[in-house]
Amino acid sequence: MKHTMKAIAALLVAALTGSAHAAETKPLKVGYNNWVGFIAFFVAQDKGYFKQAGLDVQPKVFSAPGEGLVPLISGDLDIHLSTVDAAILRSANAPGSLKVVALVDTSAGADAVLGGPAVKTPADLKGRKIAVTLGECNEVLLQKALQAGGLTEKDVTLVNMDPDAAGTALKAGNVDAAVTWEPWISQLVGAGNANAVFTSKQAPNVLTDCVVISAQGEKAKKAEIxxxxxxxxxxxxxxKAHPDEAAAIAGKALEVPAEDIKGMLGKVTLYDLAASSAQMKGEAAKSADELLIFFKNKGSVDKDATVAGLLAPDFAK
Known part of the structure; x- marks a missing residue:
């Protein structure tokens, strides 16, 4: 009987402790878009890693990387999974408002300029109607593709669309080419409906995904971040240790077969915190400077804009 009472008491203590722990979880509003490079985010949710860390992550999906940055600055989000170039554009117009605290991945073929059946090379883009997200990383990739074909934006007609809408438009034949991402690349090229005219593998360090916070978020929720x-x-x-299970988790989140996810992962390089810090102190910093120059030349940011203070490689230490 004593053993039974002890067992019951132990169960009650465990239940109360568990309830107390659940009550202690702190809310964290996180923006993201449906992108294979954010597989760690999907896995952390599925495996309960956020809850184990005392967090109640409240996800909000956006259709493009830069869309969540305004809500981030206004305080409607605590964290946004975005791209470095989007953070550069937004912070250049609001200096000191944002900070990149970690790199998540860099695209190495998972973004591409896709062309219809008659568009096979960058030079074939001349005179075509192209769907692209203007002012964000997809336009940077398109610029690289056009340069490879000896062209400029004056040689094409641009239609402003987010990456998913661009993929849909190309599939429907409403545009001649589209700047999009996975899973559209695998789906359209695999079905023979499109050609990969130019990919992020040909433009290293241009498209890098990151964790962005706001200045006010850092003050209010540094421990949670x-x-x-x-x-x-x-x-x-x-x-990295369990790619099959991770692919199944991401596939469920993205509504894509796990085998396709595994193929897509071969087109991105994932960063842990150590690699992220090293990149932000090296190649990613150089790339950020190059992107800033690109945006200045386009007139997207002021000539005196700077990326100083945007990258925070030691935040997690």
Whole structure:
């Protein structure tokens, strides 16, 4: 009887402790878009890593990387999974408002300029109607493609669309080419409906995904943000150690077969926190400077804009 009472008491203590722990989880509003490179985010949610870190992550999906940055600055989001170039554009217009605290991945073929049946090379883009997200990383990739074909934006007609809408438009034949991402690349090229005219593998370090926070978010939720990064790091390690299970989790989140996810992962390079810090102190910093120059030349940002303070390689330490 004593053993039974002890067992019951132990169960009650465990239940109460668990309830207390659940009550202690702190809300964290996180924006993201449906992108295979964010596989660690999907895994951390599925495996409970965020909850284990004391967080109640409240996800909100956006159709393009830059869309969540305004809500981030206004305080409607605590964290946004975005792209470095989008953070550069937004912070250049609001200096000191944003900080990139970690790199998640860099695209190495998972973004592409796709052309219809008659568009096979960058030079074939001349005179074509192209769907692209203007002012964001997709336009940067298109610029690289046009340069490879000896062309400029004056040689084509641009239609402003987010990457998913661009893929849909190309599939429907409403545009001649589209700047899009996975899973559209695999789906359209695999079905013989499109050609990969130019990919991010040909433009290294141009499209890099990152974790962005706001200045006010850093002051109010620095501990929670650090816990988020630790959970993401744990998830990244899981992806590398268990690629099949991770692909199944991401496939469910993205509504894509796991086998397709595995193929897509071969087109991105995932960063853990150590690699992220090293990149932000090296190649990613150089790329950020180059992107800033590109945007200045386009007139997207002021000539005196700077990326100083935007990259925070030591935030997680």
């Amino acid at each position: 650090a816990a988020f990064l630790a959970a993401m790091n744990k998830a990244t390690e899981f992806v």
